[in-house]
Amino acid sequence: MDERADLVRNLQERLQGSEFHRWAGIELTDAAPGRVEVSFEAGPHHLNLQGLVHGGVIAALADTAMGLAMRTKLGRGRRHVTVDLTVEFMAPGRAGRIVARGRTVKIGRQLGFAEADVVDARGRLLARARSTLSVTSEKG
Amino acid sequence: MDERADLVRNLQERLQGSEFHRWAGIELTDAAPGRVEVSFEAGPHHLNLQGLVHGGVIAALADTAMGLAMRTKLGRGRRHVTVDLTVEFMAPGRAGRIVARGRTVKIGRQLGFAEADVVDARGRLLARARSTLSVTSEKG
Amino acid sequence: MDERADLVRNLQERLQGSEFHRWAGIELTDAAPGRVEVSFEAGPHHLNLQGLVHGGVIAALADTAMGLAMRTKLGRGRRHVTVDLTVEFMAPGRAGRIVARGRTVKIGRQLGFAEADVVDARGRLLARARSTLSVTSEKG
Amino acid sequence: MDERADLVRNLQERLQGSEFHRWAGIELTDAAPGRVEVSFEAGPHHLNLQGLVHGGVIAALADTAMGLAMRTKLGRGRRHVTVDLTVEFMAPGRAGRIVARGRTVKIGRQLGFAEADVVDARGRLLARARSTLSVTSEKG
Numbered sequence: 001m002d003e004r005a006d007l008v009r010n011l012q013e014r015l016q017g018s019e020f021h022r023w024a025g026i027e028l029t030d031a032a033p034g035r036v037e038v039s040f041e042a043g044p045h046h047l048n049l050q051g052l053v054h055g056g057v058i059a060a061l062a063d064t065a066m067g068l069a070m071r072t073k074l075g076r077g078r079r080h081v082t083v084d085l086t087v088e089f090m091a092p093g094r095a096g097r098i099v100a101r102g103r104t105v106k107i108g109r110q111l112g113f114a115e116a117d118v119v120d121a122r123g124r125l126l127a128r129a130r131s132t133l134s135v136t137s138e139k140g
Numbered sequence: 141m142d143e144r145a146d147l148v149r150n151l152q153e154r155l156q157g158s159e160f161h162r163w164a165g166i167e168l169t170d171a172a173p174g175r176v177e178v179s180f181e182a183g184p185h186h187l188n189l190q191g192l193v194h195g196g197v198i199a200a201l202a203d204t205a206m207g208l209a210m211r212t213k214l215g216r217g218r219r220h221v222t223v224d225l226t227v228e229f230m231a232p233g234r235a236g237r238i239v240a241r242g243r244t245v246k247i248g249r250q251l252g253f254a255e256a257d258v259v260d261a262r263g264r265l266l267a268r269a270r271s272t273l274s275v276t277s278e279k280g
Numbered sequence: 281m282d283e284r285a286d287l288v289r290n291l292q293e294r295l296q297g298s299e300f301h302r303w304a305g306i307e308l309t310d311a312a313p314g315r316v317e318v319s320f321e322a323g324p325h326h327l328n329l330q331g332l333v334h335g336g337v338i339a340a341l342a343d344t345a346m347g348l349a350m351r352t353k354l355g356r357g358r359r360h361v362t363v364d365l366t367v368e369f370m371a372p373g374r375a376g377r378i379v380a381r382g383r384t385v386k387i388g389r390q391l392g393f394a395e396a397d398v399v400d401a402r403g404r405l406l407a408r409a410r411s412t413l414s415v416t417s418e419k420g
Numbered sequence: 421m422d423e424r425a426d427l428v429r430n431l432q433e434r435l436q437g438s439e440f441h442r443w444a445g446i447e448l449t450d451a452a453p454g455r456v457e458v459s460f461e462a463g464p465h466h467l468n469l470q471g472l473v474h475g476g477v478i479a480a481l482a483d484t485a486m487g488l489a490m491r492t493k494l495g496r497g498r499r500h501v502t503v504d505l506t507v508e509f510m511a512p513g514r515a516g517r518i519v520a521r522g523r524t525v526k527i528g529r530q531l532g533f534a535e536a537d538v539v540d541a542r543g544r545l546l547a548r549a550r551s552t553l554s555v556t557s558e559k560g
Binding site for chain 2: 014017018019020021022023024044045046047048049050054055056057059060061063064079081082083084085086087088089092
């Protein structure tokens with residue numbers, strides 16, 4: 001049994017079950033414990049007035065990557081919620097493949113910290129994000 | 141001539157010219173110098189796996205409100221770009237109207253600061269955001 | 281009995297019991313439920329190479345104001361810890377009185393949010409800060 | 421001629437010329453282009469009421485590390501100012517040596533981005549910080 005393939009499949013099913021991610025076109029392309037890569041194809045509807053990928057789309061992609069990276073480290077009975085999110089926009093994104101690589105930095109009993117890099121198809125760093133997440137036990 | 145109505149109309153035209161905002165369903169509902177209100181109707185495609193409005197959608201709405209608030213204070217020859225964005229998620233958002241009210245805090249020669257509150261239809265505070273923006277003169 | 285005077289006295293005692301705050305010269309000057317004002321006299325030892333108040337000093341003052349504002353809203357058996365802190369520096373601070381006004385924005389079961397404005401003696405806005413705090417029950 | 425030793429010496433002189441850093445006890449211990457290590461000995465006067473190193477002290481150390489890391493990459497005629505600063509507190513700091521390692525992430529014409537890790541003597545990660553800095557040409 002390939003655990004990494006299992007992890008990827010499990011997260012892909014989660015993403016496919018999320019209407020937002022289907023609508024936004026965000027796909028999972030790789031995952032390992034504490035690390036996740038998601039991406040989408042930036043099309044005309046992701047662009048702002050200046051023809052650049054809207055910062056909110058990049059924020060959504062980074063948030064997804066960080067949440068799923070946290071997800072890979074939590075057992076079945078625990079869930080995570082984003083508490084706060086900071087994104088620094090370092091270079092403008094243009095139409096084409098955009099990739100976010102999320103990683104967990106620390107996970108405590110109630111709180112976790114994660115980071116993500118967002119790059120374009122040529123590997124140029126478009127944005128860097130960090131997030132504090134609340135980690136709780138599911139009820140019931 | 142009603143300057144406020146003019147300002148609202150001008151910003152509405154900007155939003156309508158942005159494919160991202162049309163796709164995301166973000167509309168401008170009010171504006172005054174240094175203050176802007178934008179909103180959208182959260183539908184199923186804005187929800188994450190837990191049935192809550194995805195944080196990235198809220199970040200995009202807040203970013204739009206802050207950018208347009210800055211826009212109201214800049215003359216024709218100047219443009220703004222988001223440098224960084226912090227969003228704190230205070231309560232989960234559900235399907236229905238979601239409103240962001242952006243305001244400028246300070247505008248210098250090269251940098252500006254803005255904030256936004258995101259509330260639901262009942263006025264509950266869902267998120268608070270802040271942003272540093274770069275303010276530049278357009279070329280030639 | 282004057283509850284506000286009591287609150288101020290109680291917080292002043294806390295500050296005086298903290299070696300850091302005595303060393304840094306930070307004093308409490310006003311308090312009400314959810315709101316606290318602290319200040320210090322910026323002297324030569326608070327200045328950086330450019331003769332401006334070091335950002336870390338301003339961050340410490342804002343962090344103190346937000347923590348104490350949270351403190352005013354928590355019962356005896358609960359404590360708070362800063363989880364993350366964002367400070368935007370809007371104008372340079374110079375020697376003289378510097379004041380931070382902290383306020384709570386939202387307090388949940390495990391997390392709280394606070395903000396602070398830092399101003400100089402003339403009321404000029406030097407910095408704005410926000411913080412996520414962890415709120416826990418004290419053991420035993 | 422040893423350029424790295426020169427760089428270290430140059431930054432040490434800057435720190436020694438800053439009253440704040442002398443007062444706070446912050447020293448430079450290593451530097452290379454784009455990377456700087458600063459540290460201080462946390463004593464009783466750096467502790468808050470709970471006996472933990474005050475977050476503002478950690479913020480000041482991280483801010484110093486990021487500013488000096490930026491400094492190593494700027495030519496003589498340019499200066500940097502911190503625009504905003506985010507610190508995530510991951511573990512409580514106690515009395516003893518505390519080290520911040522700052523690095524530049526990106527430097528543009530008018531803005532730069534830096535990060536810092538703050539660790540204790542055993543290498544435990546106490547905090548992670550990020551900063552946007554304004555980079556300008558000195559007048560005259």
